[in-house]
Amino acid sequence: MRVVMKFGGTSVGSADAVRQVCGIVGDARGIHQAVVVVSAMNAPDLRTTDVLIAAAKAAAAGDGDAMARVAPQLLDLHMRAAYDLCSPAEVELLEPQLRTMFAYISDLARSIAVLGELTPRALDLFSGQGERCNARLIAAALRSAGIPAEAVDATELIVTDEHYGNAAPQMDATRQRTFARLLPLIEQGVVPVVTGFIGASHSGVLTTLGRGGSDYSCAILGAVLNADEVWFWKEVDGVMSANPKVVPEARTLDRLSYSEMAELAYYGANVLHPKTVLPLVQLRIPIRIRNTFNPQHPGTLIAESIAPGTAKAVTAIKISA
Numbered sequence: 001m002r003v004v005m006k007f008g009g010t011s012v013g014s015a016d017a018v019r020q021v022c023g024i025v026g027d028a029r030g031i032h033q034a035v036v037v038v039s040a041m042n043a044p045d046l047r048t049t050d051v052l053i054a055a056a057k058a059a060a061a062g063d064g065d066a067m068a069r070v071a072p073q074l075l076d077l078h079m080r081a082a083y084d085l086c087s088p089a090e091v092e093l094l095e096p097q098l099r100t101m102f103a104y105i106s107d108l109a110r111s112i113a114v115l116g117e118l119t120p121r122a123l124d125l126f127s128g129q130g131e132r133c134n135a136r137l138i139a140a141a142l143r144s145a146g147i148p149a150e151a152v153d154a155t156e157l158i159v160t161d162e163h164y165g166n167a168a169p170q171m172d173a174t175r176q177r178t179f180a181r182l183l184p185l186i187e188q189g190v191v192p193v194v195t196g197f198i199g200a201s202h203s204g205v206l207t208t209l210g211r212g213g214s215d216y217s218c219a220i221l222g223a224v225l226n227a228d229e230v231w232f233w234k235e236v237d238g239v240m241s242a243n244p245k246v247v248p249e250a251r252t253l254d255r256l257s258y259s260e261m262a263e264l265a266y267y268g269a270n271v272l273h274p275k276t277v278l279p280l281v282q283l284r285i286p287i288r289i290r291n292t293f294n295p296q297h298p299g300t301l302i303a304e305s306i307a308p309g310t311a312k313a314v315t316a317i318k319i320s321a
């Protein structure tokens, strides 16, 4: 089976979390062809994408050193995980790559401060770096665990329009590039570790797919690769029958149809956004929501409905008076 799977920011937020991810990917690769998509690292006190965006905005407001001040913290976040999980040889390869990336955006921030203007195109260059760092870290951690892996920037795969900050994919061009770049890796048993959130315009300029866009990246790649299933690894066992904060006896649902998922999302439940997974729904590719921190749990399967059923879940939108 070919499986494209995505790990969200908290699923890759610490060395322990990345260790879990390596275990999951290692197990999956034993049975399936696996493609991995990763978000930027989200530690409880350091959410990479938020920090990058805040520093870019501070630069535009005149604080040219804002990025250079946060860069060591971000480097440290990634390298602490690397020291924990990677072989010395991998650490030695990774560190200069991350340093170069942070030096580049620190310089860029100084220029932005001089110009006093941050275009959406320039902002994408900053905000997309978290995924680039993390794909390299996770590929290095996988290799150190004996799993052949290669970091791939989605700028090489996902072709988008030029709507910076909220770009739309062009599926035919994306399919061609993704086939050419990823199929040889997959066939050799190498796990591609692809950056979520980013793509590139036809002329090669980095774009982003909108905040939280890594789910979209995963769906796009699942669709163009014609995956048998697409798995979204999150911090919950799956979609719940109700909000557990309101309904204590809420439970995880085994199965939902695409339209039930869309309805739940429409009425405020915290599930995958329908627009995000449209490329998968159109091709009727089954989706699973699974828990990185409880991988034995089968999660919730979202697929075509098998039989008209009864109500599966309730959700509510709070209207304040």
Ligand code: ASP
Pocket (backbone or CB within 6 Å): 009, 039, 040, 049, 050, 130, 196, 197, 210, 211, 212, 213, 214, 215
């Ligand atoms: N890192 C990006 C964000 O925080 C994309 C994602 O997490 O899906 O918006």
Ligand code: MG
Pocket (backbone or CB within 6 Å): 009, 039, 040, 042, 049, 212
């Ligand atoms: Mg994120």
